[in-house]
Amino acid sequence: MAAQPEGTPIWADAMFSDLEGAKSFYSAVLGWTFGEATSEYGNYTQAYADGKAVAAVVPPMPGQEGSSQWCLYLASPDAAATAEKIKQNGGTVLMEPMQVGDFGSMCLARDPSGVAFGVWQPGTHEGFEKTGEPGSFAWAEVFTREPEKSDAFFPAVFPYGTQRMEDEHIDYRIFNLGADRPVLGRMKMSEEEFPQEARPCVQVFWAVPNCDEAVSAAQELNGRLVFGPMDSPFGRFAALVDPQGAGFAVIDMSTTSGAVPKMV
Structure with a gap:
């Protein structure tokens, strides 16, 4: 690889x-x-x-x-x-x-x-052996209450370019490698959507063949639904917390809806 x-x-x-x-x-x-x-x-x-x-x-x-x-x-x-x-x-x-x-x-x-x-x-372990397919890593987002700090930090440490989503309702950026390779999102944690006890984190999205079925399977095993399922231009997704407190998201990238938002 x-x-x-x-x-x-x-x-x-x-x-x-x-x-x-x-x-x-x-x-x-x-x-x-x-x-x-x-x-x-x-x-x-x-x-x-x-x-x-x-x-x-x-x-x-x-x-x-x-x-x-x-x-x-x-x-x-x-x-x-x-x-x-x-x-x-x-x-x-x-x-x-x-x-x-x-x-x-x-x-x-x-x-x-x-x-x-x-x-x-x-070294000999080169990382993910596949991505973007069911059961594998699909995407990740930095959730922060202080976006200006994360926005300055990550491009200073890694060779990222940045783009801002043109949306008056959320504060969202993309970190890119090169002109056409988005690798990481950054979401501001608003007071309305994120309770005070929610910690800044990186939310990992795992690809699934069916978002709703994955949510049902998680809930049957005492996982907690935090958000969604919701349709988006990138796939139908939901945020969950597993029974031991680890947050994650699932996304069915084959089920998309709406126009891709403009990035500036």
Whole structure:
């Protein structure tokens, strides 16, 4: 697989206290199967869609127990250099760059508005083995209450261009790699739509063949519907929270409605 450009969403994982419960939930909602746990790396367990690696789940390390959250990793040719850029631009490095065997190097960070994310410098593990198909990564959005901080930070750390959605009702931007490759959205968390306890985060969208069926499967397993399902020019989508507190979204990209909004 060709190396992904710097700043490309390249991988996602989450810690779950009840690992078997998480595996059962995402198997039902996203159709995932799971590989063998890697005891050498804290029982890190990869998820697969049609035999292709799409994500991973792992038990929390001692002292990290609590509500689960998906972490999106952005590609870097040099994790140590990216960590320095994060610090120089007002971000916080939560976990300094570390080598993970021959798989690659990683660090964990937070932008100045409190949005946590990861950085992955690929080795033998090159990231998502497929995207944009059912069961795999489709899109991600930075949810922040301080958009001006995120808007300055991410293009300073990664080679992003930005565009603003021409819509008076929401404050939304796109981070692009090149002129025609959108890779990440940025949504302002309004007081009306996001309760005060909602934390800034990166919301990961997983592709599904049918949004409504995925929502029903999640609810049957004690997942909570937060928003939707809703039709859009990009697909029918919904936001959910799994039984262990990890937020995520599902989107059926084959079911679209309406005109694509203008970006300026």
